[in-house]
Structure formats: structure tokens, C-alpha cells
Amino acid sequence: MARELYRSEALRQRAERLFPGGVSSPVRAFVAVGGQPPFVAKAKGAFLWDADANRYLDYFGSWGPMILGHAFPPVVEAVARAAQNSVSFGASCEAEGTLAELVVKAFPSIEKMRFVSSGTEAAMSAIRLARAHTGRKYVVKFEGCYHGHADALLVKAGSGVATFGVPGSAGVPEEVAGLTLALPFNDLGPVEEVFARLSGQIACVLIEPVAGNMGCVAPRPGYLEALRRITASDGSLLIFDEVMTGFRVAFGGAQEIFAIQPDLTCLGKILGGGLPCGAFGGRAEIMDGLAPRGPVYQAGTLSGNPLAMAAGIATLTHLAEHRGKIYSSLERNGRTLADGVAHAAREAGIAITTNQFGSMLTWFFTSGPVNDFAGAAASDTATFARFHQAMLNAGIWLPPSQFEAAFLSAAHTPADIDFTIEAAREVFAKKG
Ligand code: KE4
Secondary structure: OOOOOHHHHHHHHHHHHHOHHHOOOHHHHOOOOOOOOOOEEEEEEOEEEEOOOOEEEEOOHHHOOOOOOEOOHHHHHHHHHHHOOOOOOOOOOHHHHHHHHHHHHHOOOOOEEEEEOOHHHHHHHHHHHHHHHHOOOEEEEEOOOOOOOOHHHOEEOOOOOOOEOEEOOOOOOHHHHOOEEEEOOOOHHHHHHHHHHOOOOEEEEEEOOOEOEOEOEOOOOOHHHHHHHHHHHHOOEEEEEOOOOEOOOEOOHHHHHHOOOOOEEEEOHHHHOOOOOEEEEEOHHHHOOEOOOOOEOOOOOOOOOHHHHHHHHHHHHHHHHOHHHHHHHHHHHHHHHHHHHHHHHHHOOOOOEEEEEOOEEEEEOOOOOOOOHHHHHOOOHHHHHHHHHHHHHOOEEOOOOOOOOEEOOOOOOHHHHHHHHHHHHHHHHOOO
């Protein structure tokens, strides 16, 4: 059933005149899946409504923040209350410390932190701090991992597996990209080779401990532990980018699950309950390098914004109070959804690999396995695009790219999961 998108189409035509690609962020343009993206008018719980009043089950959840569902009453009330006292001060306020105390309790590796307004700012600032703290210039990242759009991190692998990076975007100078090495995820060989060749020269290793930006890909057993060991012995900092996994895969993020203490952690998304908010933090002896205490400059007009703090406090307080029930339910529903859709695909003779980690999951249209970006890139993206379009027409809004993770919220019910699996079965039966 094709959905009528008259109002969305009118809004899209205006947006095309005003914004490059008609969007505020590229993935929203549906380039990878085709079709016209509906414009969202409102959302509540697990559902979105577009400008033509079509309803959708939401499985991208604002790309991670909406773990409690949209318009969660305690969050809405907290933001409304805070807004009565102005929406921004540009000065220290009580709410910053209140949210920070919730963070350091959830992340024992964080003694001190700094709020910023996005995950990009968190990662960008964390590597600057790591370079200053170590006096070193090289940064190691991993193919398929995304840490926001700072120049140093828009870098792809060079010609050889463990060679210096090349620009991953126009506008990134080779000189900048050449200070970053992009290695294969889940493969220790290139890491050991690079640390042998550049011993004492690598400022940090930055990783998504559970990758979400190549689609969902978990670390192999022992992989993260080995990165912790290698970086510690070389005096390089290990930075966990938990912008997506923080408060998502567990209340204390991936580092709680794997019992690993990184030197620095980047946070975002759920931290601000859906308002613009990021943070980076770690041991005080590292963080005290930041201005005005230390020589590393970092700043932000809206850092610690009172509304973002209020939304974050309401979100993390609810998660903390109900963490047992919420995370076990997210794991159960995530597993049921992942397996149910995969089973339906296999019944229809469609090759599919499912990677699920708590309430993050991706269906890769390949026989797999998918343990790194090369494995993800083997997916049949045309089949994914047809699947995405057919599911959207069935009222199910999946992330519009094979290389993104889908997210469940605490508002998704078992009935929603069953509805989604049945819709997928019908789509696959028509060779979606
Ligand atoms: P932001 O600057 O978009 O707040 O955060 C960048 C970022 C950093 N680290 C991780 C692990 C991330 O997943 C992200 C942003 N994620 C994407 C979705 N995969 C945001 C969606 C978008 O770019 O529109």
C-alpha cells in the first residue's frame, strides 16, 4: 500500500530550496534506500506520525536517544519546567552537576567530564586532549566506525591495511588524514603491527566498543581486552566512543558489559534524552588538561544547556530506577525481533545475517558472517533498499541504510514486535 505523502512532498520541495539535499543531516535524505522521506510531524512512545498523518513504528529512535520512547512524560515535564527559567544561561548551573553525578556513577572510569553539544564535539575534543596528554600525534580508528564529522575522523584506510589514512571526505586535507590510521575492526594483527612500527607515537585508539555505524557489529571475544592491553603497554590512551552504546547496551555502556576501563569515554544521544548534548570524560589527571585548568582549549556556548541537562536527568533517573526491568526487556524484545525477521527471510530463501546486541540490531542481506566493515559491505544493498521501502509502506520505519543500527525503545511492546515480524514475512513473501 503506497502511502499518500502530499504534505511531506510539499515540505520536501521547500526544503530542497533551503538545504543542501533538502536535509539537516545526510542520512535523512533516504539516498541509500530511495523514495521520498516522510516529514515527521509528531511522535509518541514507539510511534511517529508524518505530515500526512500516516503512522509508523519507529526503529531508528532519533538515531539512539529515544530509548524510553518519544514524548516520555517525565522528560517532557522536566524540559517544560526548566524552560520556564529560560532556555540557556551560558553560565554554570546546578543541573550540570546533577547530570554529571548520574554519569560518573554509571561510568566508574569517568572521574571528571566536560559537557558538549554533540557526539562529534565529544570525539573531536577527546582526541585533542589525548594528543596533548601524551605529546603524540597519531590517532588509530577503525573502518566502519563513525565518530562524528571532525576532519581527523573523516578518514578511510590507505592503500595498505595498516598504512596512514586518506581523506574520507572532500575538504579534509591529506596532511590531516595522514595523522590517522584506519584499521580493520575486530582484527588484532594490524593493531599490533602499527603499534610496533609507531611505538611511542600513537596518542590514542578510538573505537565504538560495539559498532553501530557499519550496522551493528560486536567485538570478537578478547578483542577489546587486547586493545586495552596494547594501548596501556605503549602509553597510548584507549578511548571508547559510547555516544551510541552509552546507556543503550547497558546503563554503564559497553564498558560495564566487558568490564574494561578505557582512559576516556565519549557520550551523547541518550545522555541528553534527545536534546543536543554530548560529553567526554575520564581520569582527572587527563581531564584536568582542559582549559581553564590546563593548556587544552575546548569550549561551547550551549555546553551544559539547562534544557538538555533536564532531559538527561529525567532520562537517566528513570533508566537507573528501572534498569533491571528495562534492559532485560530490551534484550528480550531485541532478540525476538532480530530472530523473527531473520527466520521470515530464510523461509523466503533470502540470505540474511542478523547482528543484535541488546536493543541495537541490523539485518544484513548477506549470508555473512558480518564481523567487520568488509563483511557488512558484502551485503546486497539493493535488497535492503527494497525491504526498507516495503516496510515503510507497511508502517514500519527502519533506519534508511544497510549500514546503520536499528533501535528498540522501552515503549515497543511484544505486539509491536509481532506486527513487525508479520509485516516482514509478507514483504519477503512478495520478494520485497
Ligand atoms: P553527533 O555529532 O551526530 O551527535 O554524534 C556523532 C557520533 C559519534 N559517535 C557515534 C558512535 C555515533 O553513532 C555518532 C552519530 N551517529 C549517527 C548515526 N549513526 C547520527 C545520525 C546522523 O549523522 O544523522
